[in-house]
Amino acid sequence: MATIQDVAKLAGLSRTTVSRVINQHPYVTEEKKRLVSKAMEELNYVPNSSARRLRRQQTETIAVYVPRITNPFFSHLVEVMEKEAGKKGYQLILCQTRYKKEQERNFLELLKTKQVDGLILTSIENDWGQIEPYLSYGPIVVCNEYTDTAEVPIVFLNQIEGGYIGTKHLIDKGYTKLGFCSGDHKSSRVAYDRKVGFLKAVEEAGLLMKDEWFFRNAYSVQDGLNTFKALEKLDDPPQALFTGSDEVAAGLVKAAKDAGWRVPEDLAIIGFDNQPLAELMELTTVEQPIETIARNAMELMIESIQSKRRPVRKEVILPLRLIERTST
Amino acid sequence: MATIQDVAKLAGLSRTTVSRVINQHPYVTEEKKRLVSKAMEELNYVPNSSARRLRRQQTETIAVYVPRITNPFFSHLVEVMEKEAGKKGYQLILCQTRYKKEQERNFLELLKTKQVDGLILTSIENDWGQIEPYLSYGPIVVCNEYTDTAEVPIVFLNQIEGGYIGTKHLIDKGYTKLGFCSGDHKSSRVAYDRKVGFLKAVEEAGLLMKDEWFFRNAYSVQDGLNTFKALEKLDDPPQALFTGSDEVAAGLVKAAKDAGWRVPEDLAIIGFDNQPLAELMELTTVEQPIETIARNAMELMIESIQSKRRPVRKEVILPLRLIERTST
DNA sequence: CGAATTCATGAAATCGTTTTCATAAATCGA
DNA sequence: TCGATTTATGAAAACGATTTCATGAATTCG
Incomplete structure (x- = not known):
């Protein structure tokens, strides 16, 4: 493989x-430009990436953390991020945390080792206090998750x-016995906030709640199957269920x-995300604008890398939208 | 950020x-080891990735090419590959070709620029003749796709x-008017081979075929919706349809x-992959052992990187399995 | 006891690219 | 005409880590 020294010699x-x-x-x-170009072509020369990175102090690579790439929400996020990164000449390293700190x-x-120029967190497992020190090594953008105090985009x-809007929809439909099914709302801020919204709507409507109408740690299709088994064993099951995922x-x-059981007559179910699956299964769902x-997130990431300024808190809040279908 | 020079000085x-x-x-x-460790800890030193890569002539990074990460088949492949790569200390760069040469x-x-140590192709857009020259820059593993002459794993x-087995299943079920729906079987070897198997089963059973029972360029849920619209316009639609994807x-x-229409009475449909979607929609499907x-693929990739030998053709052929549900 | 080998530590070179500094020629404007 | 500035090209240093080669001390073996 030719080096720049070989090109120089030939030219x-x-x-x-x-x-x-x-x-x-x-x-x-x-004239000199012509000589160089001819030599490069003749030797089939391209610059060595490692040498360039060392000299330029840049990797043109961004790491994106997702819990699991098979989750359609995250694969959709990553699809767009990879595309946007590519437009600006960046590569994307995929990092699956699998929900593990x-x-x-x-x-x-x-x-820390400067293998990437920055990183995007689409879910957060550790406390922010343990992540924050890494800001001294490079920029971090938080996406889809939320932290109260973090000085980052x-x-x-x-x-x-x-x-709230998902639950309000169920209430407007006349359901009075509402269940809540989500991920781990002790460790996940997303799940926690949805529960806050759920409770707010329930309390506004003056509805009663039962502890046994809360279902946790549901992330997949299989978890949905299992949740139903738990629900049908109840003496007094809820009439409607808010879930945190279309799957x-x-x-x-x-x-x-x-x-x-008949859906929605015996059990109304609302999902989240508006994945292709939602249309197939006729799910009422809360749509997130994933693209x-x-x-x-990727634009903020690249802007942070290129500005070389200390990170500043910057919040981009996007709207949610209810899509009504036949499951409610 | 401390360098090895700083550590040396302090120690x-x-x-x-x-x-x-x-x-x-x-x-x-x-004693000297202790001094060094203490200095590293005090300075919070970690080796610089770019310098290491340059000196060692290694990146510990592998690129994986997929057409689109949102396709559950590919996201499942990538999930396992990232995990296996991580076990051996490798990072995975995601490259979406979007079916574009x-x-x-x-x-x-x-x-070529040595930004990765090797690459895995899970679909192939260009002719092998255009990819083969890159073998001189590093190892390539082909996965899920097939090429006749390539000297690679x-x-x-x-x-x-x-x-064949999907089509045979439909024939065994008594269907005589069979349709074939797949990706582009002119550019994709996977799609082409499935068609070969389909035709073999049809010919063995002495069945007649109609050109209008072939549907192409179907990859997504939406493509499935569109394909049905085309099918229902036919005067003489097929009784059963072989498709190349659960979606x-x-x-x-x-x-x-x-x-x-009633499924399977009015139209029997068979999918491919056995994704979670297949269970949800009760699809008969041909299961691929994605894990x-x-x-x-990842083990062969890492073995190729570490052996530093010239690539050799090595075929790993895995079995397919029919999963029968209610759509046929 | 002495030659050979092993142990312990460090200087310089190496990996390959880009930038800084140096030198000389050409050009411009007063 | 001359000083200042621009143009053109190259040598050395820099980026940071690892390996090669060097040197001297300690140990081993015949």
């Missing part, structure tokens, strides 16, 4: 002159409102129908 | 000695068999039912 010039041609710096005659900490080393949705909702709908989230 | 030793401690080379006294060629530059499934099949099932494909 009969110095490495400095070759570098000037490659990087389009001034003060090189047209240690795994997230391991990946933070990428920033944050793209998020008002999940309290999301919980969970879809699992619930499938299990309910398999058990002979806008992703694009905003 | 009162040379950079060579510090490097020996970091890399656990022999001939360093325990130029985009694929752009990404091939990652290997290939992990694939017998898609002819996949097309396409799900779209078809949804559209058929919305149009008042095994991904794990095999």
Whole structure:
């Protein structure tokens, strides 16, 4: 593999002159430019990435943390982020935390060792206090998650409102016995905020609540199936269920129908995200503008990298929208 | 940010000695090791990734090409590949080709400029003749796709068999008017092979075929919806449809039912992959062992990187399995 | 006991690119 | 005509880590 030294030798010039041609710096005659280009082509030369990174102190690589890429919400986020990154000449390293604090900490080393120029967190496992010190190594953008005090760019949705409008819809439909099904609302701010919104709507309507109408740790289709099994064992099951994911909702709908229940007559179910699955299963759902989230996050990331200024808190709050179908 | 020079200075030793401690080379006294470790901790030192890459001529990064990460088949592949890569200390760069030859060629530059140690192609857009020259820059593993002559490791499934067993199942069920719906079987070897298998089963059963029972360029749920619209306009529509994706099949099932058709009575539909969606929509499907494909591909990739030998053709052929549900 | 080998530590070179500083020629404007 | 500025090109240093080669002390073995 040819180096810039080889190109210089073949062109009969110095490495400095070759570098000037490659990087389009001034003060090189047209004749010399021609010689360099010809030599590069003849030797099939391209600059070595590692040497460039070392000299330029740049990697043109961004790490994106997701819990799991198979979750359609995150794969959709990543799809747009990779595309936006590519437009600006950046590569995207995929980091799956699998909801594990240690795994997230391991990946933070990428920033510390300067293997990436910045990172985007689409979910947060550790306390912010443990992540914040890494800001001294490079910029961090928080996306889809929320932290109260972090001095970083944050793209998020008002999940309290999301919980509220979904629940309000159920109440407006006449349901009075409402269940709440979500991820872990002790560790996840998203799940917590949705629950806050849910409770707000329930209290406004003067409805009663039962502890047994709360279902936790539901993330997948299978979790939806399992949640239904738990629900149908109740003496007094809820009439309607707010869920934190279309996949969970879809699992619930499938299990309910398999058990002979009618949706929404016997159980109304609302999902979140508006994935293709929502249309297939006719789910009422709260839509998140995933493309806008992703694009905003990547733009803020690249802006942070290129500005080389100390990070500043900047919130981008995006709207949620209810899509009504037949599951409610 | 501290460098190895800073650590050496604080420890009162040379950079060579510090490097020996970091890399656990022999001939360093325990006392000197202690001094170095203490200095590293005090300065919060970690080695610089770019410098290491340049000196070691290694990036510990692998690029994985997928058409689109939102396709559940590819997101599942990538999930397992990222996990396996992480176990061996490698990072995974995500490259979405979007089915575009130029985009694929752009990404091939990652290997040429030594930004990655190797790459895994899970779909192939360009002719192999255009990809093959990049083997001189680093190893390439082909996964899920197939090329006849490539001297590289290939992990694939017998898609002819996949097309055959799915179609045979429909024939065994008594259907005589069979349709075929897939991706572009002119540019995609996967789609082409499945069609070969489909035709083999149809010919063995002595069935007649109609050109208008072939539907192309279907990849998504929406494409499934559209395909049904085309199908229902036919004077003599097929009784059963072989599709190349659970998502396409799900779209078809949804559209058929919305149009008042009964599945499988009025139209039997078979999908491919056995994604969670298949269970939700009760699809009969041909299951691909995605975890095994991904794990095999990543192990072959890392083995190729570390062996530093010229690539050799090595085929790993994995089995397909029919999962029967109510859509056929 | 002495030669050979192992142990311990450090200086310089190396990986490959880009920038800084140096030198000389050409050009411009007073 | 001359001083100041611009143009053109190259050598050396820089980025930061690791390896090679060097040197001297300690140990081993015949």
